Amino acid sequence: MNEMIFLLLVFGLPAAIGFRLALARGKNPLIWGLLCIFPFFIVILHFEKPKHEIKGHFRLCKKCGETFPWKKTECKYCGTAVSDQGIAT
Numbered sequence: 001m002n003e004m005i006f007l008l009l010v011f012g013l014p015a016a017i018g019f020r021l022a023l024a025r026g027k028n029p030l031i032w033g034l035l036c037i038f039p040f041f042i043v044i045l046h047f048e049k050p051k052h053e054i055k056g057h058f059r060l061c062k063k064c065g066e067t068f069p070w071k072k073t074e075c076k077y078c079g080t081a082v083s084d085q086g087i088a089t
């Protein structure tokens, strides 16, 4: 019983983190979820930037082509304001 909880924490938690990070970056969440059982891959995934816009997670600057967090409304690389047309609310 306790071993199950232990296994879930050791393997399930990093896998769940990897799954969510991969989803936010437009990568395959199943593959990255498995890789993130080794926490080394969580670090790689964390610093990996998506190459395209992912609604709700990353915006793509139309001027310089860089991606930056969705909650920011201007590009952190060139300062171009990005409209909120992608947000429904």
Ligand SMILES: [Zn+2]
Residues within 6 Å of the ligand: 061, 062, 063, 064, 065, 066, 075, 076, 077, 078, 079, 080
């Ligand atoms: Zn930019």
